[in-house]
Amino acid sequence: MQALIKFFVELCLLRRPPQDLPASEMLLGVVLLADLVIGVLVGITAGLSWLTSLLQGLAEILLMLMALYAALTQLKRRPRFLQTATALLGSGAMLGLVAIPPLSLNPTGSQESDLAALGAFLLLGLVIWGILVTGHILRHAFSITLGQGSAIAVAFQIVAVTLVSSLFSGV
Template identity: 70%
Template sequence: MQALITFFIELCLLRRPPQDLPASDVLLAMVLVTDLIVGMLVGMTAGLSWIEGFLQSLVEVALMLTALYLTLKQLRLAQRFVQSGTALLGSGTLLGLIALIPLSLNPTGSETTDLATLGAFLLLGLIIWGVVVTGHILRHSFGITLGQGAAIAIAFEIFAVTLVTSLFGGA
């Protein structure tokens, strides 16, 4: 387990590519469950109920994995799905756990404090880093540049936030 955590840390530091992960459906399922739990915790920390946080996380993960699979299939690279999906979910889990820290400073609250402002800046930095990490994973998965991967990550994030907001309201 520690080797897996170390791998995801190194992946988020752009030191490891997703193809270094074993192509394991069991590992993908484990990381999927963990990512959904962390997504629920992030939602709860941001002020959502546990069910809203879980459902939003579920929609975003389903959208991400579907888009990843369809794109890899279109590029005739479907054999990369398990490793790429595991890498995206694992890095998302790690970054989600880290996001609990700035979110606990209440950067989305109505009251502006120095701690909330710090939390907002830390959260913004984490979002930017998440785009870079996703770009890194997509670069290796699709055989594109880091910039192209980051652009895809930004476009996907805008689409996902728009969809989740339209489905669940402004939260």
């Protein structure tokens, strides 16, 4: 377990490629569950209900996995799916854990404070870092540049946030 956590830390530091992960459905399931649980914790810390956090997390994961599977299949690289999906979910879980302390500073709350501003600044940095990590993973999955992978990550993030927030705006 410690080696797996170390791998995901190194992946998030752009030191390891996703293909260093074993192609394991069981590992994908464990990492998917971890990402979902951490996503719910992030949502609760941000002030959402646990149910809304869970539904949003499920929707985001489903959207990401479907888009990844479709793209890899279209480009005839489907054998890379398990490792790429595991890397994306595992890095998402790691970055989610790191996001909890800045979120606890209430950066989206109604009261302005220096701590809230610090939390917002740290969250912006995490969003940018998450885009780079996703770009790094996509670079290896699709044999493209880091810039191209990051551009895909930004586009996907915009689509995912728009879709998920419109789906759950009344929840």
